Amino acid sequence: MTEHLRRNTRFDGTAISVLGARLHHLSESDREAMRHLNVVHRFVGRRRALIAEGEVIGRVRILCKGWATRSRRLDNERRQILDFVLPGDIIGLHVDAAGASICDVDALTACEVGEVSLDALERVAMQNSGVAAGLRHYMARQLTQANDQILRLGRMSAYERLCSLLLEVYDRQRPLAMTAGAVDFPITQTTVADMLGLSVVHVNRQVMRLRREGLVTLDRRQLVIHDPEKLAQVACHRDRGFSRRPSLFMAAE
Amino acid sequence: MTEHLRRNTRFDGTAISVLGARLHHLSESDREAMRHLNVVHRFVGRRRALIAEGEVIGRVRILCKGWATRSRRLDNERRQILDFVLPGDIIGLHVDAAGASICDVDALTACEVGEVSLDALERVAMQNSGVAAGLRHYMARQLTQANDQILRLGRMSAYERLCSLLLEVYDRQRPLAMTAGAVDFPITQTTVADMLGLSVVHVNRQVMRLRREGLVTLDRRQLVIHDPEKLAQVACHRDRGFSRRPSLFMAAE
DNA sequence: CGGGATGTTGACATACATCAAATGGGGTGG
DNA sequence: CCACCCCATTTGATGTATGTCAACATCCCG
Incomplete structure (x- = not known):
C-alpha cells in the first residue's frame, strides 16, 4: 500500500502524503504516525457529489487529485460557491454540532479522494502535537480564505x-x-x-x-x-x- | 440542554467560565484544567482597538463582556465587517502562518477581555481531549458563521x-x-x-x-x-x- | 445647551441582472 | 469522419436593485 522507497513522498499521490505536503512543520515522527492511518481511496466522476449537505460525516476525505467546490443553495435558482477544494485539502471539516455537513461538495473534475476515519485522525492529532498544530493552522487558513471571500463579495x-x-x-x-x-x-x-x-x-x-x-x-x-x-x-x-x-x-x- | 449549563460557573464573568460555557461537552476535569490557566483581565473602551491587523498574537483574548467586530479594510473608504464578537468568543484565532492577525478587532461597546497565553491554552488542549474537541467545534462553528456571511453577501x-x-x-x-x-x-x-x-x-x-x-x-x-x-x-x-x-x-x- | 454622531427621506446615478440571440467547441453516436 | 447537440462563451438592449448626494431630524454625550 505505501511505497517506502520514495524518499520524497510528496508526489506519490496517496492521501496521506498529499495531506502531509499541505500541513507544515510536521516532524518525521508526525509523518510516521500519519502513515499508519487507514486510508480508503475512492474515485468520483466530474459533476458527482462528494458530500451532500446534511450528510453525517464519519470519515473525512482528503482530495488527492482533481478539483471540487463547496457550495450552498438558497433555493433552486440561487447557489453560492463557498470555496474551491484543491488537492491536499480536507473535505468534511465543515460540519455542525451533530457532525452533519453544512454544505455540498461537488467534483469539478474527476477526483480521487482518500477517506480517513475522523476519530482516528483526531487520535493521531492528540498524540502528535505537530499534527495537531498542522490541523489548527489548516483550519486557520480556511478561515482566512473564507474572510477573503467575504471581502470580495461584500466590498x-x-x-x-x-x-x-x-x-x-x-x-x-x-x-x-x-x-x-x-x-x-x-x-x-x-x-x-x-x-x-x-x-x-x-x-x-x-x-x-x-x-x-x-x-x-x-x-x-x-x-x-x-x-x-x-x-x-x-x-x-x-x-x-x-x-x-x-x-x-x-x-x- | 440550556438548563444544566446554567448550574455551573457560567455567570461569574471570568474569562474561563465564560469560555467554558461556550465550549460544549467539557468534562469536570476539562474545566478544572482550564481553571488553572493564567488569565489577565483587561478593559477596553468603546471604539478602541482590541487587536490591529498585522499584530502578532501571543495571547488570545476571551471576550467576557461587551461586543466587538472583526473587520478588514480594502482602502480608507471601504471596510467590511467579517463578524460580530460576542461574550464567550475567542479573539486572536484568525492569524496567518506567522501568527499575525489578519483582521482588526474593535470594541463596539466597552469590553472586558481575559488574556490567555496561546501556548498554554494549546497545552491544556493537548492534555484534555474534551478541551481540544471543544476548540475544534468552536472553530468549525466559526467556519459555519463565515459561510453564512458568504451566502448573505453573495446571493x-x-x-x-x-x-x-x-x-x-x-x-x-x-x-x-x-x-x-x-x-x-x-x-x-x-x-x-x-x-x-x-x-x-x-x-x-x-x-x-x-x-x-x-x-x-x-x-x-x-x-x-x-x-x-x-x-x-x-x-x-x-x-x-x-x-x-x-x-x-x-x-x- | 451645544455639537457631532446617527437616523430618515427624496432625487438621481450606476453597476449589475435579465433577456435574447448568435457563435463556438467538445463529446457522442452514427 | 461527419453530423449533431449540448454546453459554454460572447455581445447587445433593456430593466432594476442599490449607491451617491443632499437636506433635515433626532439622539446622545459631554
Whole structure:
C-alpha cells in the first residue's frame, strides 16, 4: 500500500502524503504516525457529489487529485460557491454540532479522494502535537480564505472580485506549479459566477476586459497571469503570502 | 440542554467560565484544567482597538463582556465587517502562518477581555481531549458563521441579508437571553451596512420596511423579533440550530 | 445647551441582472 | 469522419436593485 522507497513522498499521490505536503512543520515522527492511518481511496466522476449537505460525516476525505467546490443553495435558482477544494485539502471539516455537513461538495473534475476515519485522525492529532498544530493552522487558513471571500463579495466591484479570485487560484497553486506562470483552471465562467455572486454574463464582460488589458490568459483549462503585481494592486491584495513582510515591527504591545 | 449549563460557573464573568460555557461537552476535569490557566483581565473602551491587523498574537483574548467586530479594510473608504464578537468568543484565532492577525478587532461597546497565553491554552488542549474537541467545534462553528456571511453577501437581496443577520444575532443570544424575545443589539445602522456590504441609506430603507411590516422592533440597544419563523423563511434559514432535524435519515453512504 | 454622531427621506446615478440571440467547441453516436 | 447537440462563451438592449448626494431630524454625550 505505501511505497517506502520514495524518499520524497510528496508526489506519490496517496492521501496521506498529499495531506502531509499541505500541513507544515510536521516532524518525521508526525509523518510516521500519519502513515499508519487507514486510508480508503475512492474515485468520483466530474459533476458527482462528494458530500451532500446534511450528510453525517464519519470519515473525512482528503482530495488527492482533481478539483471540487463547496457550495450552498438558497433555493433552486440561487447557489453560492463557498470555496474551491484543491488537492491536499480536507473535505468534511465543515460540519455542525451533530457532525452533519453544512454544505455540498461537488467534483469539478474527476477526483480521487482518500477517506480517513475522523476519530482516528483526531487520535493521531492528540498524540502528535505537530499534527495537531498542522490541523489548527489548516483550519486557520480556511478561515482566512473564507474572510477573503467575504471581502470580495461584500466590498469589491465585479472587476476587483475577479482579479482577487484569479490571484487566489494562482497563489494557491504556486507552491506546486511546475510550468512557469501557468496554473490549472478547470473552471467554467458559470462556476466563477456562482463563486463571485455575479451573473455569468457579467463575469464574461470582466473576463473580456482582463483579456483586452493583456493582464491574463485563461480558458477552461489553464490560467496565466501576466502581471500579478498589477492584479494584486487592483484587488487590494497587500499581502500575497510569499513576499511576507517581517511583521516584527508591529509587535503585540 | 440550556438548563444544566446554567448550574455551573457560567455567570461569574471570568474569562474561563465564560469560555467554558461556550465550549460544549467539557468534562469536570476539562474545566478544572482550564481553571488553572493564567488569565489577565483587561478593559477596553468603546471604539478602541482590541487587536490591529498585522499584530502578532501571543495571547488570545476571551471576550467576557461587551461586543466587538472583526473587520478588514480594502482602502480608507471601504471596510467590511467579517463578524460580530460576542461574550464567550475567542479573539486572536484568525492569524496567518506567522501568527499575525489578519483582521482588526474593535470594541463596539466597552469590553472586558481575559488574556490567555496561546501556548498554554494549546497545552491544556493537548492534555484534555474534551478541551481540544471543544476548540475544534468552536472553530468549525466559526467556519459555519463565515459561510453564512458568504451566502448573505453573495446571493441575497438587501432585505434578505438584513433578515438573515438579525436572525443570527438573535439566535446567537437565545441560549443566554433572559428577557423574553428581546436581545442585545448595540449596533448602529452604519455598522450593519459595513457588515452587509450595503450603504447606510439602503440599510435604513430595509430597516424601515421591516418595521412597517411589524416583523421587528429595534434601536441601538435592543432587538425584538416578533415573527422569527417569517424572518427565517425570508432569509432561507432552513436550519436555525434549535429544532434540529434528526438527520439520521441521511446517513453517510 | 451645544455639537457631532446617527437616523430618515427624496432625487438621481450606476453597476449589475435579465433577456435574447448568435457563435463556438467538445463529446457522442452514427 | 461527419453530423449533431449540448454546453459554454460572447455581445447587445433593456430593466432594476442599490449607491451617491443632499437636506433635515433626532439622539446622545459631554
